[in-house]
Structure formats: C-alpha cells, structure tokens
Amino acid sequence: MDKPRKAFTSAKQVAELAGVSRSAVSRTFTPGASVSEETRKRVISASEKLGYHVNHLARGLLRQSSGIVCLVAADTDTPYMSRMIRMLVRSLQQAGKVAMVLESSENVDHALRQTLNYRADATVVLSGTPPQSLIRTCLDNGQRLILINRDDQLSGPHNLSLDNRGAASAALRALLGAGCRRLALVNSEAGTPSLMTRERAFVEEAEKEGLEVVVTRNGHTSYEAGALGARRLLSSREHPDGVFCVTDLLACGFMDAARQEFGLTIPDQLSVIGFDDIEQAGWSSYRLTTFSPNVAALAGRVVELATMAGGAEESHRDLIEVPLVRRDTVRQS
Amino acid sequence: MDKPRKAFTSAKQVAELAGVSRSAVSRTFTPGASVSEETRKRVISASEKLGYHVNHLARGLLRQSSGIVCLVAADTDTPYMSRMIRMLVRSLQQAGKVAMVLESSENVDHALRQTLNYRADATVVLSGTPPQSLIRTCLDNGQRLILINRDDQLSGPHNLSLDNRGAASAALRALLGAGCRRLALVNSEAGTPSLMTRERAFVEEAEKEGLEVVVTRNGHTSYEAGALGARRLLSSREHPDGVFCVTDLLACGFMDAARQEFGLTIPDQLSVIGFDDIEQAGWSSYRLTTFSPNVAALAGRVVELATMAGGAEESHRDLIEVPLVRRDTVRQS
DNA sequence: TTGTACGCGTTATCAC
DNA sequence: GTGATAACGCGTACAA
Numbered sequence: 083m084d085k086p087r088k089a090f091t092s093a094k095q096v097a098e099l100a101g102v103s104r105s106a107v108s109r110t111f112t113p114g115a116s117v118s119e120e121t122r123k124r125v126i127s128a129s130e131k132l133g134y135h136v137n138h139l140a141r142g143l144l145r146q147s148s149g150i151v152c153l154v155a156a157d158t159d160t161p162y163m164s165r166m167i168r169m170l171v172r173s174l175q176q177a178g179k180v181a182m183v184l185e186s187s188e189n190v191d192h193a194l195r196q197t198l199n200y201r202a203d204a205t206v207v208l209s210g211t212p213p214q215s216l217i218r219t220c221l222d223n224g225q226r227l228i229l230i231n232r233d234d235q236l237s238g239p240h241n242l243s244l245d246n247r248g249a250a251s252a253a254l255r256a257l258l259g260a261g262c263r264r265l266a267l268v269n270s271e272a273g274t275p276s277l278m279t280r281e282r283a284f285v286e287e288a289e290k291e292g293l294e295v296v297v298t299r300n301g302h303t304s305y306e307a308g309a310l311g312a313r314r315l316l317s318s319r320e321h322p323d324g325v326f327c328v329t330d331l332l333a334c335g336f337m338d339a340a341r342q343e344f345g346l347t348i349p350d351q352l353s354v355i356g357f358d359d360i361e362q363a364g365w366s367s368y369r370l371t372t373f374s375p376n377v378a379a380l381a382g383r384v385v386e387l388a389t390m391a392g393g394a395e396e397s398h399r400d401l402i403e404v405p406l407v408r409r410d411t412v413r414q415s
Numbered sequence: 416m417d418k419p420r421k422a423f424t425s426a427k428q429v430a431e432l433a434g435v436s437r438s439a440v441s442r443t444f445t446p447g448a449s450v451s452e453e454t455r456k457r458v459i460s461a462s463e464k465l466g467y468h469v470n471h472l473a474r475g476l477l478r479q480s481s482g483i484v485c486l487v488a489a490d491t492d493t494p495y496m497s498r499m500i501r502m503l504v505r506s507l508q509q510a511g512k513v514a515m516v517l518e519s520s521e522n523v524d525h526a527l528r529q530t531l532n533y534r535a536d537a538t539v540v541l542s543g544t545p546p547q548s549l550i551r552t553c554l555d556n557g558q559r560l561i562l563i564n565r566d567d568q569l570s571g572p573h574n575l576s577l578d579n580r581g582a583a584s585a586a587l588r589a590l591l592g593a594g595c596r597r598l599a600l601v602n603s604e605a606g607t608p609s610l611m612t613r614e615r616a617f618v619e620e621a622e623k624e625g626l627e628v629v630v631t632r633n634g635h636t637s638y639e640a641g642a643l644g645a646r647r648l649l650s651s652r653e654h655p656d657g658v659f660c661v662t663d664l665l666a667c668g669f670m671d672a673a674r675q676e677f678g679l680t681i682p683d684q685l686s687v688i689g690f691d692d693i694e695q696a697g698w699s700s701y702r703l704t705t706f707s708p709n710v711a712a713l714a715g716r717v718v719e720l721a722t723m724a725g726g727a728e729e730s731h732r733d734l735i736e737v738p739l740v741r742r743d744t745v746r747q748s
Numbered sequence: 749t750t751g752t753a754c755g756c757g758t759t760a761t762c763a764c
Numbered sequence: 765g766t767g768a769t770a771a772c773g774c775g776t777a778c779a780a
Contacts, residue, residue, distance in 0.1 A: 088555065088556065088557030089479070089556075089557060090531070090534055090556045090557060090558075090757095091556060092756090092757055092758090093757065093758070094757075102766085102767090103766070103767045103768075104757090104758085104767090104768095105759085105760095105766075105767060105768080106765090106766070106767080108757095108758065108759060108760095109759095109765090109766090112759075116765060116766095117765075117766090118765060118766085121765080121766085133531075133551075133552035133555055133556055135528060135531035135532050135556075136532055136757090136758080137476075137532070137534060137756095137757055137758065138532040138533050138534075138758095139472045139473075139475050139476055139481060139533065139534055139757080139758090140472075140476055140756075140757035140758040140759085140772085141757085141758055141759070142472050142758090142772095143470075143472060143473055143476070143757080143758070143759090143771090143772045143773065143774090144757095144758055144759045144760075144771075144772050145758090145759075145772090146422065148472060150515075158497065158500070158501045158504065159494075159497045159498045159500075159501040161492075161494070161497075164491065164492045164494075164497035164500075165492045167491070167492075167497075167516075168491045168492040168518070171491065171516050171517075171518050172518050172521075175517070175518055175521075176521075180515055180517065180529055180533065181515065181516050182483075182513055182514065182515050182516075183500075183504050183514050183515075183516050184504075184508070184513065185501070185504050185505050185508055188505075188508075188509075195468060196513055198423070198466075198468035199468050199469055199470070199471040200471050200472065200513065201423055201470060201471075201472055218466075219466035222421065222466055223421065223422075223423045223424060223466055223468075224421030224422060224423060225423075305694070305698060309699075334698065335698075338698060338699045338700050339699070342699055342700075361638070362695060365638060365667065365668075365671060366642075366671045366672070366675055367671050367675075367700045423773095425772090425773055425774090426773065426774065427773075435750085435751090436750070436751045436752080437751090437773090437774085438750075438751065438752080438775080438776080439749090439750070439751080440774095441773095441774065441775055441776085442749095442750090442775090442776095445775075445776095448775095448776095449749060449750095450749075450750090451749060451750085454749085454750085469773095469774080470772095470773055470774065472773085472774095473756085473772075473773040473774040473775090474773085474774060474775075475756095475774095476755095476756045476757065476758090476773080476774070476775095477755080477756055477773095477774060477775050477776085478756095478774095478775080749780105750779105750780080751778105751779090751780080752777105752778085752779080752780095753776100753777090753778085753779100754775105754776090754777090754778100755774100755775095755776095756773100756774085756775090757772105758771100758772085759770100759771090759772090760769100760770085760771085761768105761769085761770085761771105762767100762768090762769085762770100763766100763767095763768085763769105764765100764766080764767085764768100
C-alpha cells in the first residue's frame with residue numbers, strides 16, 4: 083500500500099560504494115569474523131555515508147532467533163504493571179533483545195498469534211489466560227513461553243510467581259501482632275489468579291487462628307473499588323480493625339474513604355496493609371505498609387529464561403520473594 | 416547460538432501436508448487473492464494442524480512495510496508516560512500495527528538505531544532529543560519520524576505538541592480569577608522542552624499583567640521534587656498564594672508538603688494547578704485542578720501519521736488542545 | 749485457478 | 765582475507 087517510499091539502504095549498495103563484495107560487508111558487522119583493517123574501514127565509511135543499518139528482519143530469517151521478545155499484558159497503565167513492563171523492557175534491552183508490547187485486553191488470542199507472526203524468541207504473558215491449544219502451538223513452534231503470576235496449572239510454559247501465599251501469611255501475622263482481631267480483606271471482582279490466591283491464603287491462615295475474615299469484592303482493581311470496599315466494610319459500628327487490601331491501589335482508595343468519609347484514624351483505629359509497593363504507597367498522604375515484589379529479580383529471571391540456549395524445555399516454576407515494607411499504616415505494638 | 420531448537424512451521428510444510436503448491440498457501444493468507452474454496456479449505460486445515468502462522472519478518476522483506484512501529488521513551492513508568500504508551504500501543508494494534516518499545520534513558524542513539532535495524536514503518540520519539548544526523552538517516556531511509564512534545568526546531572520529522580503555551584496562559588487566568596496575587600511556579604531540573612515552555616509562557620504572561628513569578632526547580636520531575644519545591648517556597652511568611660506546578664506529580668508532592676509540613680489549607684490559603692491529569696489527580700486526597708491532555712486524540716493523530724501512504728513527506732506540526740479540568744484546588748470566586 | 753521461478757537482504761559455507 | 769553461492773520464508777509476475 084505504501085510502496086512508493088524511499089527504500090532502506092542494503093548491504094549491496096554499501097558493497098558497491100566501498101568496492102568490495104557483499105560478504106565483506108556482512109563480515110564487518112559480524113562480531114568475531116575475520117576482516118582486514120583496510121576493508122573494514124572502507125565498509126564502515128561507506129555505511130555511514132549511506133546510513134546503512136543491518137536488517138534484523140532478514141538476519142532473523144537465517145538465524146533461528148529474531149531478537150524479539152513479546153510482552154503480552156493488559157492494564158499496562160497501572161502503576162504496578164507499568165513498573166513491571168519498564169523493568170522488562172530495560173533488562174531485555176541490556177541483554178541485546180527488543181521488547182514488543184501487545185495489549186491483551188481486547189483479545190488474548192490475537193496478541194499471542196502476533197507473537198508467532200513475528201517469530202518472537204520468547205513471549206511473556208503478564209495478564210490474561212491464553213487457551214491451552216495456543217500455548218501448545220507456541221511451544222511446538224519452539225517459542226519459549228513465560229507466564230507471570232498465573233497460578234493456573236498450565237503445563238509446558240515456564241511459570242514465575244510472586245510468593246502470594248507467603249505474603250498473605252505475613253500480612254496476617256503483622257495484623258495480629260498489631261492487636262487486630264476483627265479482620266477484613268478488600269479485593270476486586272477481577273478474579274485474577276494472584277489476587278484470588280492472596281485472598282484464599284489470608285482467609286485460610288486466619289481460620290487456623292480461629293478468626294473469621296470479612297471479604298468484599300468490588301469492580302475492577304482500582305482506587306474507586308477500594309473506596310467502595312471501605313463503604314461496605316466501615317458503615318457498621320463494629321467495623322474491622324485490620325484490613326488486608328490485595329493491591330495498593332485498593333488500599334489507597336480504602337484509606338482515603340476511611341479517613342475522609344468515616345473519620346477514622348490510621349493506624350490507631352484501623353490498620354491497613356497493601357500489596358505491590360506502588361510509588362504512591364510511599365507518598366506522605368499514605369505511608370502504606372505493603373509488600374514490595376522484587377521486580378528486578380523477576381525481570382532478571384525472565385531475561386535468563388528468554389535468552390537461554392534452547393535445550394530440554396522443562397517447565398520451570400519459580401517463586402519470587404515479596405518482603406514486607408513497614409511504613410505507618412500498621413500499629414506498632 | 417540457540418540453534419538446536421524446534422523451528423517454526425513454514426508455508427512449505429503446510430503446502431506439502433495440504434498437497435498444494437507453496438503459492439497456494441501464500442494466496443490463502445493474502446486478502447483479495449484468488450483461491451478456490453476447495454484448496455483454501457485444505458490449506459486452512461493443514462495450517463491449523465501444524466500451527467502455522469505467516470512469518471511477518473519474511474513478509475516485511477518483500478513488502479515495503481514491516482508493520483512495526485517503534486516507541487522510543489524514557490521514564491515509562493511515570494503515570495503520564497505509561498498512559499501515553501498504553502494509548503499508543505492500543506491504537507496501533509487496532510490499526511494493524513505492532514509496537515516495539517525502546518528505552519531511551521540509557522542511550523537514545525542506540526534506541527534509534529534499533530529502530531532502523533528492525534525496519535520500523537515509523538518511530539515515535541517521546542523523550543530524549545536525538546542528534547540531527549540520526550534523524551536525517553531515519554528520514555533518508557524512508558522511515559517516518561514522529562516527535563512528541565519536542566519543541567526543538569528540528570526540521571524533517573513530524574511534530575506533535577500539546578498546547579503548552581495555551582495551558583500556561585489559562586493557568587494564569589485561573590489563578591488570577593481566584594484572586595491570587597503572589598504567584599509561583601514549580602518545575603524540575605529536567606529541562607524538557609515542554610516543561611520549559613510551560614514555565615516560560617507562564618512567566619511571560621504574568622509579566623504582561625505586571626506580576627512577578629517565583630520559580631523553583633528541583634531534581635527530577637517527581638513527587639519528591641514537588642515536596643522540595645514547597646519547602647523552598649513556603650518557608651517565608653509572605654509565601655505565594657497561587658502556584659502552577661508544571662506536572663501533576665510535582666503538584667501532589669507540593670500539596671502534601673504544603674498541608675502536612677506547613678499546615679496550609681488548599682484552596683483557601685493556597686491555590687494549586689497541575690498538568691497531565693494523572694489518575695492520582697482525581698483521588699480524593701488531591702482533587703487537583705489540572706490540565707488534561709487529550710491523549711486519545713494524540714494517539715489517533717500518531718497512528719494517522721504512522722500508517723498514511725508514504726508520499727510527499729512535509730514536516731507536519733500539530734498542536735493538541737489541553738482543556739483545564741476544574742476540581743477543588745483553585746478557589747472559586 | 750494453479751504451479752514455477754525469481755527476488756527481497758541476510759548469513760554460512762566453501763573454494764581461492 | 766576474500767568473493768561466489770546457497771539458503772532462510774515469503775509474495776508475485778508469469779506461464780500454463
């Protein structure tokens with residue numbers, strides 16, 4: 083459709099200008115190939131004059147690797163997700179790969195197919211659960227597949243998860259340690275695997291202590307949903323005194339509503355714990371005690387999996403630690 | 416390096432399984448090509464069995480278009496930038512393109528070269544100022560170049576800018592309308608073109624009214640820098656009563672410090688205006704009056720430029736409107 | 749409608 | 765160290 087546009091410079095043109103063969107040009111740009119200093123100079127000079135850049139599309143055709151790693155995600159403008167993506171993009175770039183970002187909110191299927199169309203070396207799925215058949219297709223085609231925080235029992239792909247259970251358990255201990263007895267949990271209706279794991283684990287651990295947990299789930303995983311949760315939970319006189327919000331965004335909305343609409347003091351009358359350690363959690367209006375996933379470690383692990391020599395592809399399953407960052411929303415005893 | 420991995424299915428294999436020629440396969444996946452219903456069926460069936468997906472890399476070799484659009488940016492985890500990127504990724508995807516994200520904070524040069532290596536149809540530069548020579552190279556190679564909010568006078572590429580001057584002027588009018596007389600502006604030391612334009616325009620407009628503006632610039636464009644700005648500005652007894660923060664992030668930090676460290680009431684003792692309309696600006700702790708760039712319109716314009724038939728490439732220069740969203744941080748008179 | 753042959757820009761292999 | 769040649773997976777002009 084857009085045919086009549088200027089074409090990119092090719093190695094052939096460089097070779098002609100430099101008065102050498104095309105292979106000489108290729109060798110010049112291949113690390114570890116043997117070229118004489120003389121020809122090298124002439125090639126470099128010619129390419130700069132012409133603005134030549136090696137065509138990675140053509141190179142990817144020959145080699146088995148395109149250098150592309152796809153990031154499939156939804157809600158990419160969420161503080162947590164955008165941090166994740168940034169870390170992945172940076173780490174991949176430093177490892178000599180490039181990141182292609184696909185939005186999966188509209189259509190996970192389509193996104194994953196794009197992944198195959200572009201012969202990505204690996205695909206990282208951050209949101210959405212792709213159908214098992216497509217997963218198989220990716221794997222069968224030799225494309226590495228890395229699932230983040232999908233606690234589903236899909237076999238084949240690598241699985242990296244945050245230690246949601248461990249965090250939920252630590253949240254409970256922290257709240258109990260602060261003297262909380264009337265526990266609650268704020269969740270959304272998203273039903274994401276990691277969110278549901280946090281909820282279940284927290285409730286189960288509380289049951290072991292003989293305590294019941296009031297659970298509320300509202301709308302999307304957003305600030306507003308947190309505020310809504312507060313309105314649901316705090317209108318009764320015997321309101322909770324210890325709340326685990328499965329996401330910082332929920333926690334921020336919850337706290338704002340608790341303070342401004344119900345006049346509660348945090349942490350004196352109400353202790354709150356979040357999850358994600360988004361930037362806002364550190365803001366002085368919140369100073370939220372929360373779990374801080376080691377995103378850098380996760381990104382490092384992803385790069386490792388995405389770049390490793392393709393051999394026996396056993397399905398890895400890693401758990402990333404999530405330390406608790408104590409700020410000012412849980413009473414110190 | 417990773418040779419011994421399973422290879423992707425090729426059209427050849429599909430052709431063999433379906434018992435047709437390779438061109439038949441190619442035609443099946445080319446919209447508007449003439450294939451009989453019979454062969455079409457057999458090809459589709461065979462490709463599904465083999466999990467075949469057209470190789471866009473090879474296709475990009477033939478056609479003039481790779482379908483790839485590069486997004487070059489820094490600070491991609493900032494609320495504003497991540498919203499921008501999300502909109503662009505979505506819009507491009509809907510237009511049948513894919514987005515490749517390059518981090519430019521380390522090395523703008525390298526990022527832009529990657530852009531050429533992957534034969535991107537277009538490149539969108541969201542941060543950083545690439546050297547003019549590289550810009551020329553991109554253009555000469557027929558790669559469309561779209562600069563966002565770079566008010567530099569670079570010729571050649573398309574330029575999309577928010578109406579920073581208009582917004583600064585509107586900010587001044589709003590503050591004057593609220594009865595403010597002691598004006599200040601909070602900026603960072605980043606020196607980004609758009610930020611500097613907002614500052615200059617605000618100061619100039621104020622001068623026309625015979626008013627002086629106290630300007631403070633601190634650190635990066637962040638929450639902390641805003642808090643720092645507050646400490647600089649509010650320690651004197653005759654502190655400002657109307658402040659334009661060139662970014663919402665700065666405004667949030669400024670407000671928190673103003674309220675918590677100086678005990679000021681907003682908007683009664685102090686009016687504040689921000690810029691970007693990040694999500695947090697709407698949170699009930701801030702309710703910030705701010706400028707809300709029409710990101711969707713901008714993304715739409717970008718897609719238009721990135722996908723248009725390549726003809727006479729005149730350097731476009733568009734201004735995107737930035738309406739003021741009135742919330743609760745400017746006193747109503 | 750279908751198949752054959754060629755070219756897109758690379759790199760790897762092989763003689764020289 | 766260098767240049768010819770084959771091959772990668774695909775689209776398409778051409779002939780059938």
